[in-house]
Amino acid sequence: MAQLKCSEIREKKPGEFRFFVFAFIYAKIFLDEIENELNNLHQELNTLKIGTKKSDQIHHVRKSIAHLNIVQNQITKDNLRKFYHGEKYKPKDLRSKQTRAMRRLLTPKEESINLAKIQRKNWAFPKRTFAIKD
Secondary structure, three states: OOOHHHHHHHHHHOOOOOOOOHHHHHHHHHHHHHHHHHHHHHOOOOOOOOOHHHHHHHHHHHHHHHHHHHHHHHHHHHHHHHHHOOOOOOOHHHOOOOOOHHHHHHHHHHHOOOOOOHHHHHHHHOOOOOOOOO
């Protein structure tokens, strides 16, 4: 089995892989098939029936499993981002990643708001303009 790439997995449409669809039931079936293949390769390696060629194949199968899991996790995260878009409260892993100080700063809207007292002061004592003589 050739090593699967993340980009190839994302491009596939439902049904193009054997049972692979991004519905988790089918993805689990495909993942189980690959894991069974890995177990068989490990058994052959332990009984010393295979050489270095098969041990390379173990590497490819392990990487394929990792790539499947990566794509699955990315898709679930994207779906969660769509689900929580515009909500007031989000899970911590979906919140914006900034420094603690940046998260506590006032928003631009909050900064632009003037209190009534400051508005009266600005009206009573406007900024002075001076004319410059030539």
